Every structure is written in structure tokens, then in C-alpha cells.
Amino acid sequence: MASDIQNYANQRIVEVLASKLRRRQVVGSRNAAIETTLVLRQVVSKARFSNIDQLVDIIRSVGRRLVEAQPKEHTVGNTVRKVLHHIREEYHTAVEGTAAATKKEDFSISRFVSQGQPRKQNIPVPKSEERTTTLRENDPDDPDSFAKGLKPVLMEAIQDVLDELETVYDNVSKNARDHIHSDEIVLTIGHSKTVEAFLKSAAHYRNYTVIVAESSPSYSGHEMARSLSSSNISTFLVPDSSIYALMSRVNKVILGAHAILANGGMFALTGSLLAASAAHAHSTPVVVCAGQFKLTPLWNLYHEYGALDFSDPSSVLGFEEGDLVDKVDVINPYFDYVRPELVDVYITNDGDHPPSSVYRLIKESYDDDDHEL
Template sequence: MDEREVHPSVAETAEDIAEMEIRGAATIADAATRALEAQAAASEAQTPEAFESEIRRAARRLLDTRPTAVSLPNSLRYVLRRTEGETVDALRESAIAGAQEFRDCLDSAQADLGAIGANRLRDGDTVLFHCNSTDVMACIRAAREQGKSIGAIVKETRPRRQGHITAKQLRDLDVPVTLIVDGAAGRYLDDADHVFVGADSVTADGSVVNKIGTRQLAVTARERDTPMVVAAQTVKLDPTTLTGQTVEIEMRDEHEVIERAEREEIGTITVENPAFDVTPPRYIDAIVTERGQFPPESIVFLMRELFGEQARQPWEE
């Protein structure tokens, strides 16, 4: 393998993440660690310095795909900070062990989070959903396993209609579903006992970065006194915000919003397609993690406990 190249698994995973063939924070993190593991296992580096340079290069290739999904850099950070040793073999073994350890933690975290989130739900509650989140689904799955009857109102979540995925997963859990267009959320909030959303990242001040439309929904939910609950594993906490770094909002291709032929027919227009927005903590009732549930203003204490004060990143030279 040329020293400037990355393993095919890294290149393929990066492309799949960028094209949203691999989607969802936990799934992205899982795939990224598998790609790093493949890079480490196949490395033909002759020196520890060459191995470390190679693994950092692979991490940067993955990192560039989805700038807002903080589970991606957190998974890379976890593996790289556990890659230690004086020899190539020792570095390889520690990188592989770190990747496997991260995935073990990821598997148990979602089950623990689900059990905690399910405690917020009562038998007969109706939940309004935005987008698709495996963490949110873990809460609903746990509630159903507890024997609770749950009803669902699902926003279709344009432009990619991730709500359709949520509707299918809820039906698989035998939850009755009402699918609505995004603009109808205000009308249906009076029928909901809770709003449950996931997160792509959570900042140190308790703000939640999630699929575009989350902030609008949260503001309307607060007006209607409908509790807004965010389900987010700690892998989605963004330690860079402890030092004041702002979150980069991913802008996606305009053709997710409008077909090329239609755009040409309309004429000269500007099309913007932000993938996420930021919901301030004042609109959020609780952030549910595998470590417990927290008021958003307290999430900084958990973040410091887990990450300390972050500075230089491990993929930097």
C-alpha cells in the first residue's frame, strides 16, 4: 500500500458516509471504527512513525465526510487515543483493541439509554417524532418491552423523508402511526404527550444540533407545553465546544430539494439545503443518555467528566 493511500475499507466507508448510505450517529461511529481497524490490520508500515501517520491519514479521510455528526470524530478520537506502543505490532494491536472496545461500549450504551428513556413514557402516551434516530427507537423499544402501549405521530422530515424510516420501525414494534407533513406539526402537538428527537451533536451549553426543523418544532412544543426530550448517547457530546469552538452545519446538495429539470424551468434562484439546525437549551426539557437523564444546562459537567478540556486532536500531525 502506497503511504499516501488509505485502505479500501476506509475509502468505501468515507464515500458511504458522505452519500448517507451509512447514516445515523451510532451506525456512522461503528462503521468508522471498523474502517480504522481494517487500516490498522492491513498496514505494512515499517516504523511506528509511519504507522501512526497512516492511521491519522485514514482518520482524517473519514472525518471530512460529515462535519456535523460528532459521533464520527468521537469514535476516531477514542481509537486514536488508545493506539499506543513502541513497535508497529504493539500499535496495531492497540488500535484494533480500541476499535473493538468502542463498539462494545456502543452496543451497551444504546440499551442502557433506551431503558432510561422508556421511564419517561407512560402506558397510553402518544409521542411525536422528527427524523430518524436509533437512540429514540431504543427508548420506544424498551417501553414496548415493558408492556406500554405507545401511539406515534411522525413528521415525514423532508427533503430525505427520514420519517418514513421511523414509521416503518415503529410499525415493526406494533406501534400505531400517523404520518404527517412537516408543516402540520403545530396542529398535531396538542395530541402528543412528548416530543422525542435524537441528536447529531450536543454542545457544552446544552444546545442540540439535529436534523433541520428540530428548532422550529421545539419552539412550538414549548408554546404548547409539550415536553421536548432528546435521546443522545454520550458519543454525541461535542468536546470541542468546551473550548468555544462553534459547530459547523453541513450544507447538502441542492438536488435533494429540487430536481435539476425543475430548477432549470424556474430560472435563476438560490437553493440552500442545511442538514441541521441548533436548538437552544431553553426549549429542551431533558437530554437522555446512557449515563442518565440531564437538564441541558448540566450536560457540561458530564462532558468534562468524560473528555476533560479538549485541545489538540489526535488526528493532527
């Protein structure tokens, strides 16, 4: 069995995505998540399994392989966890029928604390012997019958994940006009697609001004400024250095996230911490727009140097500075860790949440067993 699972993880399609991730040919959290879902769908549709544990093992081994390829793309792992969660849910509904849903639990504090899980996953797993449905695990006569019975719902479950990813921008920005008011000045940094969609959606209803910090060394803010201004949003492009000087006139800072962590902090584009700190110093609210696929069951309380991901130095100090190249250390990290105190609200595709309730969202989105893939 172990070797079978190994085979799944070494499948060509998994291998291709793993190397793409490693070579950073797939970048951006949403892209990585979509690619992962597609691979998982492929894997599940081809997989042979005769009980749920085998299926979970297969998905996990594939997930582990992908996460190892690029540990800093947290959404890969998140997507795998999400798929596992959905699959378990479908499985439970399939084997239980409606029994689980109707089962009433009396609420008490002690139960809530001891279980720690506010929702659905607490359904006691029934033993297969008690089963009355047509779904039979480990059927010796026909080992594939379980897979055959379950696969259609599994495909649906994965499709749900995919749909969520594809509509994430629309759903994040659907309440944009409640957050941006007329004549406000909004500051953002770099180019986050979620923020871009959010701002553009708000522009349908409101007349406001955006200040875009260019975010060196990628200077992705230029692209953002161009895109926003072409949607007739009054846009000012400024260097990163002037964030503090302008902050006193800014009503709101809107940032994107790379991954939202369990403590409510986030990994975000380099420069986010500076912008958020400057906003904090001026008591300006910091709003983060992100899809829920970025929720990551991970903690980073100390902003360790090693938790960062470093990019190539040439965009900071290129070879045209010939004599400097071998004398100077150049640092060019991709991400900042932003502490939860610096974030006021996360606007997600499923409602707005304060950083303090991110842990609950994570509890609801993923199963505890999957935190370590």
C-alpha cells in the first residue's frame, strides 16, 4: 500500500506541478491554489481506493510532495487541506445520509471546550459495520465499488473548491462600497489582484483617490497604478519612501496578503509591515483583502529570519554596479510578517473578520488532523 501511495505522489502530473512550483513558474497564491486543485482532481479521478483512509492517504502524500516543493507557497497546503475537509464531509454525508445533520447536540460550555470544534467535524465517525447505505468500504468482492460510489460526489466537492477560487475576487469585492467612501484617500502598496478588484469595484459607486506606493524592488505598484487609473480612478504613484509623509492624509490603508496565519497575522508583500506600522503610528485603519484560501494553520510569532523567502539580489543591486557586487551583501525578501495588532480587518470572500477570529475560521475550514500533512 505504501508503495502505491508513493506512486501517486510521483505521478507525472504531480511531478510537473512540483517542479513548476520549485522553479517559481507558478507564482501568486491564487494561481498556486488553482493549479493544486486541478492536480488533485486529476489524482482523485484516477485513484484506486477501497476505503476513505486510503483516499486521504493518497491526497495527503500528493499534498506533501507539492508542499515540499515550495513550502513558502502556503496556499498549496491550504488547498490540499480544504479538499480533504470537503472530501471527509461528503463522505460523512454519503455514509450517514441525513442522520448526522438531524442529530441534535445539547449545547454546554464543557462540551464546547472539550471538543474545541464549534462545527460539523465533531460528528462521531460511525463504524462501517453499522452502515446501512449502499456505500461499502473494503468490499472484498468488488474493491472498486467504494470508489465508484463516492467519486461523483468527490468530483463535486473538488469543483466547489475550484469555484470558490475562481470567484474569489468578485466575492471579496462585493462589499467594497461599504468600506470605501466618497472622497476618501486610500493607500495601497504593490500589485495585489484582490485589492485591485476591490478598488475597481468600489469605483463603480464612489469617487475616491488611491495612492499607490510602488513597492521596490519589484515596482509592481507601477502596474497597479496604471491599471487603476485606466479604470478612471484618481491615482497617485509615489515611492515607498514617502508613505510616512503622506500617511497623515490617508483615510485607509488597503493591503493584500500572501497567507493569513492562525494568530491573525499575515505574510504579505515586502513593504506591508512598513506601511502597516506607519498606519499604526497615525492611527489609520489597515484593511486586508484576501480570499479564504489564504488561511493557513501556521504560527509565526517571532518573525524569524528563516521564515522569510528571499528573492534574487540583482533587482536591488545589479551587475552594472560592478565593483560593488562582491563586496556588498544584498537582501531582498519577498514577504513581511505583519503582526495581528497591525491589522484591523480581513475582508474575505466569506464576510469580514477581525484578526482575532481567524483561528475560528481556520478551525472551520480545515480538519485538525491535516494541519501537518
